[in-house]
């Protein structure tokens with residue numbers, strides 16, 4: 001069965017991409033983001049051509065990435081449907097800055113990181129913002145046994161085809177382990 005060329009339904013965690021625009025923080029919602037490399041720690045976010053937040057990234061060469069929890073859904077959706085070109089979004093999330101000094105992060109998000117812009121790769125409808133992570137900040141409570149705890153982070157997932165938000169479901173298995181029991185039988 002073929003379905004054309006658009007990717008079928010997937011659940012993606014969303015983040016808030018933040019940049020200072022003319023000295024004020026501006027945030028937008030991003031679902032298309034990924035780690036690119038471990039060393040140096042490199043992250044990539046795909047942004048539409050007209051994003052106000054990108055003006056700030058180009059202006060400062062820095063950006064913040066904040067991973068919200070599900071309970072922040074209203075504000076997260078708001079900054080994803082309203083451009084900084086039409087409204088001042090600087091007060092939507094209380095902001096803090098880290099060592100880069102001008103990469104805004106949302107204080108109430110349990111996991112945030114500040115990044116230095118390394119490269120912009122241009123595609124037809126999007127640009128890939130490639131950034132090196134300078135520092136990661138977490139709520140103390142969001143860590144368990146030295147690792148971020150998914151239940152505490154309570155990340156907000158976006159289901160693209162249904163255009164709905166979801167929480168994480170139950171654990172299914174241990175990654176990099178469960179496959180050892182593969183027997184080849186169906």
Ligand SMILES: Cc1cc2nc3c(=O)[nH]c(=O)nc-3n(C[C@H](O)[C@H](O)[C@H](O)COP(=O)(O)O)c2cc1C
Nearest residue numbers: 028029030031032047048051052053080082083084
């Ligand atoms: C759930 C959701 C996911 C989104 N994912 C992306 C994305 O991955 N890349 C992107 O450029 N815009 C994405 N958007 C749209 C931007 O957040 C939106 O255009 C925003 O208003 C841009 O704000 P700005 O112009 O102030 O930067 C998403 C919006 C929502 C609601």
